[in-house]
Amino acid sequence: MTQETPKADIANAPRAGRSDKFPSGTVTYLSPLPLPTGLPPTDHGHAVGEVNERYLDFGVGLPSVFGWQVTLGGPFGLFVMVAMVFPAIAFLMLYWLGNGLPDAIHAFWGVIEISFWIGFWGGGGLMLWWLVASVIELKKKSQVIPTRFNRQRREVCFVPNGHREPIFVPWEELVAWVTEAQGVTEYGVQRQYGFGVGFLHPQTGEKYSLEFQTYGLPQAISNWEAIRAYMEYEVHTLKEIQDPLELQGPDDPPWEGVHVFRNARKRLHEEYREGKRGVHYLTGWYLYHLMTFWTLPNRLVEWEVRKIKRMTRKTLPRDMAEWSEPLSESEWAKPSETFKRLSQKVLEKQKARPGRLPYEVFAEVYAEEDRLPLASTN
Template sequence: MLGDTFQDGWESAKGIFLVSGHYAFIAWFFFSTMFFLIWLYHHNLFTKVIPTRFNRQRREVCFMPDGATEPLFVPWESLSAWVVQAQGATQYGVTRQYGMGMGFEHEGELVRVEFQCGSVQLAISNWEAVRGYMEYELNDLSTLQDPLGLQEPGDPPHEGLHTFRNARAGLHRRLREKEVGRIYAFFWYVYHVMTLWTLPNHLVEWEIKRIAKVGRRALPPAMQAWSEPLPAEQWAKPSSELLRLSAKVKALIKRYPRKPITEVYAEVYRSER
């Protein structure tokens, strides 16, 4: 098909490239436009949607449902949370989707917030992050977001150029201390060259600046007042029932540190029935 000589093969390959290039350009333009519109839609939500807020001093959660004019304040201990797993079959195999949600019942209707997650473990981790924050077990973002030491004191909380520079500095430190070898360092550079070096980090920085420029939807006055800090003597206290159940959970975790947190909660729940 490509001919008997190198020249014939070269001409055939060049012809295939020129013919398919037109269709490749159309496909690239179509998908780029589609992804840009999706990206633009989600960015415009910053001016329309008010995120759910958690106030651990008041031990309350603030929801702003779609179409509502006033926020809803819910006691923290009355909130429900769940993890969803869906499974389906296609011609390519079995597909699974996961999600995490939280909400409460208001005037006979369920007011909720749900979002997709990559796995059941990630969905549970999202809830544990919220729960840990509200129960004063987590107090800063580095506890959640910095397992690889990519954030230095004074760095902004988002990923960006600083995380790349910190990662490269960490690589050189590990290389000097002989934690890794030159082959590891070589492939580290190969990987980042193949992923366009610092271009993704520049895009993140640009996106964050754009979000700051576009701004967010203004908070209702009631939510602004609710978000103000309280004197320490006015902080809400957890209920005695929550303290009792939390003590059971902590004791079980200490006894079986490798036991999944879902099984720990299930065992405590069964003991209460």
């Protein structure tokens, strides 16, 4: 049985705090009216790309250095294993089981004549295949137009797949949700979590949505909170919501370039001097980075970031580029009075009883709002 993620019903006037149950799981809404969740604003899925004083790009995150380490280090490790380890094993076996050193040396050179070329062509072919796949993926990524959140205008810009004309949606009308799904597969019962945003096209009424998988419900909510906090001027930089291993300096760019490698090495030696890390950890760190070509993966990340930025600027629709231009502060859009009132109530309830699930607080606030008109007529 395959696992199916429940779908959000964005056409049926959802509001924050509502939960819809399905046979495969639950959809819980966090917006419209993006109320504060109280969770840390953290982009666990690395789906956020560029962040500046005007807008945040979501859906095309920055490349990871680990991906390049696997692409380079994996084939090299295969080469070392086949070309060097196998001959060493043959040497030891013949040394113990044969006639001593002469048989061992003969076995070593006999195996290495074959294993070296097997490892060379096998590892080289695998690396070439992964590099080609990485370049293809880079090209696809650079052609994707991200969802852009403009906090000066308090609007969100979508360019759905197959469209060239951008669609602009008011920030407070955007629907956001988290999903919990459970299903039985051939591997047993599995859980799945996700985070999504969506809207109805203002002219056609057609539904559009953007969804991402996460590895837990708190992480899904935190992803939304990172966007919400940015739009409400509570966070301002990518580093505040997505610092890789806390290795970004105050003036470092927000991607995993060579500066992250240098910061990691500096911190490692400080921890070694303080006795927090042992010599085995220190040696393993250096061996790992030697096997993954030292700083080359970080330099490839820097190259990939520059490439994506250049190509994204070329593919950006003109209307979206103009919409992204800065406004004078007097032109900045202001939050609605309803949004400010409900947000304040949510903050008060979170402070009075911390630790509650955010959508429980939302539902309680809306229930009180629904009773207000009735109470005023009595």
